Amino acid sequence: MKNKINVVISEETLSIDTVYQDVHDELCGGICLFVGTVRNKNKGKNVTHLDFETYTPMALKEMNKIGQRAVDQYDIQHISIFHRSGYVGIKDIAVIIAVSSIHRDACFQACQFAIDTLKETVPIWKKEHLDDGSYWVGARP
Amino acid sequence: MKNKINVVISEETLSIDTVYQDVHDELCGGICLFVGTVRNKNKGKNVTHLDFETYTPMALKEMNKIGQRAVDQYDIQHISIFHRSGYVGIKDIAVIIAVSSIHRDACFQACQFAIDTLKETVPIWKKEHLDDGSYWVGARP
């Protein structure tokens, strides 16, 4: 079966089940999911919520590249990468990556590769809102 | 917050969301889930379904040990391991492991450790039913 790569940027709440179903087929024995959620603390400060700004067309292209590289590098079946935009509250889901494979090592490796690379290359920016202000994460030296 | 370890063996369909909610809290930035499902093929044979037999009290003890070792070895928050017993159809879920952590590397490592160890130590046996017979997986030399 052909590898399927799916990437989504959504203003709506992300559903783990949707992303799971997206990569699940009867050939796959293992599915690894990574779910990134919003913590209530960062460096001792109280976080109230995040705002994600996205350069959407380029972000989708970069997410697709990650999917393609994952398929090329690891023996996986399907990969889906879903990312939120806009307001994301504490405990809410910012990102879900799901990878299916016939044997399980590949889905772990590809999933970790995908989240690591997403954080380096995909043009999405997180503004963290604290009790006492807000700032763009990682923007300052 | 105290680490939480939860292990379940169930005759009912497993819910990814239940296991996710089990490990999710507002301190966690990353959650890694492994979902093991039933493939329709094994070594070229058509699989119709599986039957899991469990030595339940000992299996739960061994699953708890895995959770405890994961907490001891990796910087994780919570870990939950859910395993099916009885009849499991094609594409159905046999096992779900969820691990939450403040930083994401730990949840990947602990999740993979948990599924690898589960497959070695937990007294659960899989009978694979094929078109033309059935056999206990891994039992013969």
Next chain:
Amino acid sequence: MINIKYFGIAKEIVGNDVAFIESSTISVADLRQRMNEQYKAFKQIKGYMVAVNQEYAIDSQIINADDEVAIIPPVSGG
């Protein structure tokens, strides 16, 4: 008498999920030997572990009459 639980392929070979051996106390190694004599088909298994009171046991461990003993063929969960 010691009660022994059997699982998976071992249960199929024995034809029951519990069977007994006539002994009050026995080492795991001696139990293995008696099992292998009684159930020749155990030779066709890849090997098995013995659990005593729900913990994997080494060959030198002594089993007593009220222990919970189980024959654990190669596991295949997940």
Next chain:
Amino acid sequence: MINIKYFGIAKEIVGNDVAFIESSTISVADLRQRMNEQYKAFKQIKGYMVAVNQEYAIDSQIINADDEVAIIPPVSGG
């Protein structure tokens, strides 16, 4: 004129999500220099990438008038 999109902290510094530079063709390196002169606060950013037509561009790349250009401060998705 070349239109340039700004995101994140760069958008905050510029005060708008699109701005222009008076040029028909320019290298990425020269664009960076003009940006840094025009918006002194860019020095406070950890650095930024330039994307041309939604691909990361190296300093020697030439930007033309109808290209889609974007200033990409350090990304922080996930």
